[in-house]
Amino acid sequence: MSKRTRMLFVVGCLVCLMASSVTLGVLDPHHHMPLPVDTSGELANRQQVSAYQGASNANVAKSNAQMPISFSLESYRANANHAAGNDGSWLSEPKPFVEYGYGHNRAKERDGLTTNTHTFTGGVCCKTFADFQTGAIFSLIHANGNSAGRNGVDYDEDGFTATFFISKNIQWLYFGTSLTYGYSGGIARTKPAANRFRTKIDSNTLVVCPYIGAIYVNGPFSASITPTYVYRYQNVAYRSGINNSTSEGISDGTFVLANKASYAVNEKFWVDFNFDYNQIIHEDESKYAQGSTDRGWLTLGPKFTYCLTESTQISLSYTATVANEDFENHQISVGLDFRF
Numbered sequence: 001m002s003k004r005t006r007m008l009f010v011v012g013c014l015v016c017l018m019a020s021s022v023t024l025g026v027l028d029p030h031h032h033m034p035l036p037v038d039t040s041g042e043l044a045n046r047q048q049v050s051a052y053q054g055a056s057n058a059n060v061a062k063s064n065a066q067m068p069i070s071f072s073l074e075s076y077r078a079n080a081n082h083a084a085g086n087d088g089s090w091l092s093e094p095k096p097f098v099e100y101g102y103g104h105n106r107a108k109e110r111d112g113l114t115t116n117t118h119t120f121t122g123g124v125c126c127k128t129f130a131d132f133q134t135g136a137i138f139s140l141i142h143a144n145g146n147s148a149g150r151n152g153v154d155y156d157e158d159g160f161t162a163t164f165f166i167s168k169n170i171q172w173l174y175f176g177t178s179l180t181y182g183y184s185g186g187i188a189r190t191k192p193a194a195n196r197f198r199t200k201i202d203s204n205t206l207v208v209c210p211y212i213g214a215i216y217v218n219g220p221f222s223a224s225i226t227p228t229y230v231y232r233y234q235n236v237a238y239r240s241g242i243n244n245s246t247s248e249g250i251s252d253g254t255f256v257l258a259n260k261a262s263y264a265v266n267e268k269f270w271v272d273f274n275f276d277y278n279q280i281i282h283e284d285e286s287k288y289a290q291g292s293t294d295r296g297w298l299t300l301g302p303k304f305t306y307c308l309t310e311s312t313q314i315s316l317s318y319t320a321t322v323a324n325e326d327f328e329n330h331q332i333s334v335g336l337d338f339r340f
Contacts, residue, residue, distance in 0.1 A: 042242045043288070044151035045188035045199035048113045050286035052145070052155070053203060053234065055252035056278075056293055058105045058321070058329040060119055060141050061161045061182035062230055062254075065209035068165035069226050069258060071125045071133055072174040073215060091126040091134075098122045099335035107327050109291070111149030118142045123163075130168075133176070137163040141184065152191035159184030159203075172214055174226075180207040199240040207232045213258070220264040229281075230254045236286070252283040272303040274319065297324035301331075311339045 053059070103117035123137035143157040160183060167176025182205040190197045213226030230253070237247040257277040264270040280295040303317035314336050321329040 041151060041190050041192065042197040042199060042240050044190055045153055045197065045240070046201075046238050046288040047290055048147055048151075048153040049155060049186065049188050049199075049201050050236075050288040051107055051109075051290070052105075052113050052115060053236065053286070054289065054293060054326075055232070055254065055280050055283045055285075056295070056297060056324060057327055058103055058117070058331070059205075059232070060117070060139055060159075061180050061205045061207045062209075062232060064121070064137050064139055064161050064163045065178045065180040065207040065230060066211075066228065066256065066258070067123075067137055067163065068125075068133075068135070068167055068176055068178045068209075069211055069213070069228070071135065071165075072167045072169055072176060072213070073222075073224055073260065073262075090128055093127045093340065094124050095126070095337060095339050096122070096124045097335060097337040099333055101331060101333040103329065103331045105145075105327060105329045107147075108325065111147050111152065112327075113145050113147045113153065113155065115143055115145030115155070128166075132166055132168050134166045135164075137161075137165075143186075146191075150192070154189045154191060155186060157184050157186030157201075161205075172216065173212075174215070175210075175212040177208070177210040180209070181205070182207070197240060197242055199238055201239075202237045204235045205232060206234075211258075220270075222262045224258075224260045226258040226260075228256045228258060230256055248287055250284045250286050253281045255279045255281050268307040270305055272305070272317075273301070274303065275300045294325040294327075298322050299329075313337045313339075 051057070099121040101119040101121065103119070104115075105117070106112065106114045119139050119141050121137060121139040123135060125133055125135035128134045139161045141157070141159045141161070143155070145155045147153050161180055163178055163180040165176060165178035167174060184203045186201045188199045188201060208231045209228055211226050211228035213224055215222060215224040231251070233249065233251045235247065235249050237245070239245040255278070259275045260272055262270060262272045276299045278297050278299060280293065283293060283295070285293065299319055299321050301317060301319035303315060305313055305315040307313045315334070317333045319331040321327070
């Protein structure tokens with residue numbers, strides 16, 4: 001083959017490669033699969049929402065999966081009767097509760113999504129055979145958010161979660177597990193008037209959360225440590241009518257070392273302080289994810305509980321996420337518990 005022929009062959013190959021990249025799309029850095037070439041700007045909807053649903057973000061399904069830990073700890077409060085048991089029935093000593101939570105989340109990336117979440121939660125905890133505890137937690141969720149910049153997005157989401165759990169206390173040791181299912185349906189819209197495109201996003205979530213822990217009690221003071229593993233699987237569908245409808249299954253696993261210190265000021269009022277270390281062990285990222293994820297962070301904050309009557313108590317808590325380069329999150333919750 002002559003020198004001129006070889007040169008023409010190389011130029012032809014380069015032209016074919018460039019043409020194929022335009023036809024097939026841009027390679028995704030995580031999955032090495034081609035993303036669609038988006039000339040409309042609608043792809044920004046999918047990218048912003050995939051970041052919001054990421055493993056290190058605030059998530060009601062993941063939070064509810066860890067709530068049963070608190071039911072195990074309550075039987076060890078300094079003013080509780082540690083020897084109390086059930087009356088032999090399958091379900092006894094029901095403890096219903098209701099709670100309202102407000103969350104504020106902000107992605108720290110430039111022009112990232114800022115989201116406000118309202119959560120209404122209700123549930124019940126009971127004692128059952130062999131002094132196990134069991135119960136259910138249900139939540140209704142509404143979230144709305146927006147991002148600025150050239151590819152700004154408005155986002156509204158509604159959903160629910162259902163958590164079922166079982167746990168057991170043996171002296172200073174406790175263990176249990178929970179299973180949570182959640183669904184959310186959201187609408188993302190690009191902000192620019194010339195490119196006001198709408199994307200429907202449906203997400204089905206499954207979370208499993210086994211845990212084991214230990215507690216130390218000395219008079220009005222108690223402290224506990226609870227290692228747990230939070231596994232989450234999500235199936236997310238994107239439909240816009242502009243780019244092709246797609247769906248993806250993604251998963252992540254987070255190790256959480258939950259620590260709590262409690263002090264009973266008197267018989268009616270006590271204070272808790274939570275300090276949790278979170279570390280993502282594995283993460284199968286969305287094909288729309290951009291950049292890497294900060295895999296470790298802390299969640300901490302106080303909770304104040306006051307007994308209105310012998311059978312009713314009210315609580316107020318605040319939790320903040322710190323030491324995460326990707327996002328910040330703040331959560332305020334007000335709860336009311338009943339004992340029968």
